[in-house]
Amino acid sequence: MLTDEHERIVSWNKYTETLLGMSEKDLRGKPVSMLYPPEEWKKIRGERIRDKGMQHHLETKIIKKNGELLDVDVSISVLKNHEGKVIGSIGVIKDITEQKKIEDKLAFSQGLFQSLMENIPDYIYFKDRDCRFVMVNRAKAARFNVEPSDMIGKTDFDFLLKDEAEKSLKQDKKVMETGKPIVNSIEKMTDRDGVEHWVSVTKIPRYNQEGEIVGIIGINRDVTEVIKSENKYRNLFETAIDPILILDREGRFVEVNKQVTKILGYTRKDLIGKRFDEIKILTPESLSRVADSFMKRMNGVDVPSYEVEVLTKKGERIPVEINANALLEGNEIIGDLVIIRDLREKKKKEEMEQELLESERRFRNIFDSTGDFLLYLEKNVILDINRAALSLGGLKKEDVVGKPFFDALKKLFSKEDLEKHIDAINYASQGVEVPEYETEVKTSDGNRYRFSFSVDCIRDEKKVSGVLVRGRDITYRQKAWEELVKLEEKYRVLAETSADGVITIDPLGRLTYVNPAFEKMCKRRKSKILATLFRDYLSEDSVYFFQQVFIDVRRTGEKIENVELELVDANGDVIPIEVNMAPFKKDEEFAGVVCTIRDITERRRIEDELKKSERLKTEFMNIAAHELKSPVTPIKGYLDLIISDKNATEKIKEWARVSLRNSERLLKLVNDILDVSRLDTDTMRFDMEKLNTVELLDEIAEDMKPAVENKNLKFIVDIPRDLPNVMGDKYRLSQVLKNILVNAIKFTDEGSISIKAEKKDNYILISVKDTGIGISKDDLKKIFTKFYQAYTGDDRKNEGTGLGLFICKEIVKKHDGEIWVESKLGKGSTFYIKLPYLHKMVLDSSS
Structure with missing residues (x-):
């Protein structure tokens, strides 16, 4: 930097502007004093550099434009004319900010080190x-x-x-x-x-x-005081019943007594000088607990005793209780005194007690939670009775326990039934087996219930020690039978009044029941139908199919629904029917089937009308698509010419590009409509040939790679080199996979897209996985439906017709394959395509 005789800035280099963050406007003609804080400029003026008339070197601070202070080293040379008059000065500025920071850190570190050394x-x-x-x-x-x-x-x-x-x-x-x-x-x-x-x-x-x-x-x-204390307590240490050990602040073994070596199986030499976490004497779970407790004690925190598991040298696990206290030298913690208590005997005793309590608790739960009437007697005196029995009679336990059976329960039973019970109890007390018997029980609310009772003797060392009386309510069983009879009548009425035909068929295929609706359907009387074969009323084409379904129902024991057959009435007219069959059993044996039969003549008529309507719609779409395609192709060609025309302006080219994109969209829509039309009319042509699966998938991956990478997505390709060949149409299979990959790119903004293939039993499984927006459960069911789109709001970002996945499904079906999708909303989607091997497809086609 150059200043004139008045100490104004007249010249500088580019580095000066960068260093100070200033422009020419900020510097030209300005006093050099503005660059220095007032106290620094005062020091510089005190040096009287111009009066001395020599080169001067100093460390100071300067102010950047943003107000930030910089530590700098300044070399100033005074300029004089031939008369010796001062005409200016040259200053060389060097930024020493980082150097100052290092010097300050070094001074701090030295001071910290010195303080540590001294204290x-x-x-x-x-x-x-x-x-x-x-x-x-x-x-x-x-x-x-x-x-x-x-x-x-x-x-x-x-x-x-x-x-x-x-x-x-x-x-x-x-x-x-x-x-x-x-x-x-x-x-x-x-x-x-x-x-x-x-x-x-x-x-x-x-x-x-x-x-x-x-x-x-x-x-x-x-550590003199520690050693003196050690000698003082050595006898107590060595003769202690429990294992005792001493650790230093780093957790190293300083001393162990004989009990430590005895319980762990290690010698003193194995342990002394080693950290407790260097030797495998603790289970992984216990090591974490011990280390945490040790660190707390070393920091002056009291830790109560706790239980862990130690490992012996042979790997045996031993439960122990740790009781430890920090060792002090004055007020300084220098180590840890640890006392270990072997808990094996204590644990064994606790386990036995717990098992006994658990067994008693289980018995008590069973005894009290069962709905059966239970009581236990010894010498005809009741010692225990369960809640169900107490609740039944509205009794309290203290009013029953300790009293004879007759006196305690006379409110529940008649005199005659009480005598039955007493006789049964007396026989059981003598070890005689007593058959089950029935009595009535009168409850506290006056209701009467029928119970089935059994009496069993409880033996202790082959002697009868007591008697268990168990009663089961069988009132419901009787009521259930009555309800069953009523229910059968109810269903009979329903069958008789049903608009659909209802029949039952025995294992030989004979009709055992027909309702009026079936009589009307056949135009025959019930008396003429019963005991005849159901197949006699079916058309020739339906007989074999019915017999196969009948056999399947009998074999699987499961119902089969929506079986379409043809019924021939008394006039010879054929009636299309839909049959649901369900098996029924008697004494666990197959007893026949129940069938509901519905006349579907009207439904068939409506279906035919719908098929006709669909055919007309398909024909219209086919014609419309051809008519649309004819003008679009030359439009697209002319737009390509405009874009490549050197004389066209950039604005016109941009309009042409927009038009071309929309033409391509329209052309794709037309092609999709044509494909759907061909699939619906079964006129799509498939050039089936033997295909190298690896080459096919490699080509598709190579074609789609730029589109994936243009969205900054990771493209993962996992195609084994040993995949078998498939029989298929190369163009159509490529169309399927590219359609799925294009969809994956559309709906994935970050993450990755992968294509993977693997060889399975008799088929190749190809998967395309993305990390996009995913598909909801409701949409998953409809995703392969014609014209269906998962999101159709006005704000949707991605365009489409809803035909692509429908076309994919139909093409895969034509290859004897399967396609499906698995997805979670917000987690991405995986599309799977299953294609049979070449040899499997050849066999299928030949068969």
Whole structure:
């Protein structure tokens, strides 16, 4: 940037505009002071750069156009004329914002590291490759009653006894030679004053920027108090009945008693120094619970005892209760004391108790929930009675239990029936088998019911210990029989008055019942019809078909509906009828069929009229389609010429393109109508030939790929190379698959479209799957119907005639195949096409 003698900006480079976000209008002739915050400009002015008349270098801040401050490095050179007069200056500006951020982060990290070093209670130190201290924290220096600076440049030999210093030196060299750290090694140390300390030692290699080991980092922790406590409680620890173990803060085993090794099957050597999650001593579910509880205790949260499963070395699962407490050193948590209680005996006892309670509960539920009358007696005294029996007599349990049968239940039974019960109970008490008997029961509301009773003896070690009396209400059975008789009469009346014919046929095909409507239909009297064969009243063409249906009903035991036959009346006239057949049984054996017969003469007449109307409609559509196609073809040709004409304007070409698209739409509609017309009249031509299925599907996938990718959809093609050949019309099968793929592209805005083929038993299954809008359940039933469209609102985005899928279905049918769709609204659709192998189709056509 160049300024004049008045410190106004007169020239600058492009980078200056980019850096400041300013234009020429913002800079030209403006005082350079506007680029600096007031306090920064004051500092710059204080440097008296122009008076000194030399190159000057400084770090400052400048203001961008958007008000943002930038850290910059500015080099200013003063310009003078031949007389030595200042005529301006040149400033070179360098953006050092990122550099400043890095410097600030580095300063923060250094401050954080220094704060950590000075305040952490662990002994932290750094050594060089000669094992001399290059940095120690205050805790490490205080350990030897010196200042940190007193240890710099010295070795362990200046502070420890010779043996311990040599041991430390070997450790340091081993770490630097192998690159492997020493972690939490518990060691006994004696300082020069003769004081013994137990220390947890960790040493890790220290690397330079080139990845070379240049020394070690050491972290020591005084665990003397922990070790003293350990010795104090060692006897109690080892002689405890329950397994006890100690973990450090990282979850490593520090100590275990004999019971731990006994229950788990591991030795102390297997466990000590390992984390509890390194050894497979917990089930996966239990490991998660134990780890969570451990972390809570290490963070000072009390955790109540809980149950988990441990795994022995042999893989046996053992249920245990964990009771753990954090180990403290002063106010600092240094580990975990865990007591394990074996719950196998307790669980076994609980299971037995639970099984006993469950068994009793099941018996009680059965006893009370059954609708039968139940009571249990010993020595003719009632010890239990169920709810049904109490409810029946309006009794309370306390009024019945503990009393003799006669006294407790005399309200329910007559004197004669009571004596029946007493006799049956006495016989059963002696172990004699008692046959079922019936009595009346009088309920609390005065109603009387008929019950069937049985009495069974309950044995205990081959001796009769009690008697169970069970009664079942058979009143309904009698009423049901009466209702059945009434119902039979009711249905007979319905049959007699039905407008449709109703007949029954025995297993030999003979008529055993006919209603008046059937008599009228046959123009014969009932007396002339009964006991004759039903087939005698059918036309020759219907006899064989009826016999086959009759056999199917007898074999499957299921009804068959809508069987169309021809009945011949007494005058010889043929009457078209529709028959529904249902089997009926007697004593679980086939006893014949019941048939309803409807005269469908009028329906046939209406169907013929509809077919005639449909034929006329098809002929009209065929003629209309041909008439429409004739003018559309030359129109389309002329539009193509306009689009390719160099002299036509772009506006005219655009009109031509719009017209061409609509012409193609109209042509497709005409072709669809022609196809429907040919299918309806069975005049569509099929050039059947042996087709290579793989080549056919590859060509279709290649043709449709651009259309799929133009919508930014993923196109998935899965066509095995070993698919067998099919017999078919290549053009028509391509028409089917392309129609389905075009629909998939239409109704899919994101996701993927896939075409897949696979070989099945005797057929090839082709599927086209999309991730589009899907089809509702109601629409799925009609999707292959002529002219049907799933959505016909004014706001629909996609055009169509509703003929495509109908044509697809008919073409696939002509190939002895099947087509169907599976879909969920909003989830996409999958269309399936099933085509038989070549050999299967050849056999079918020859047969």
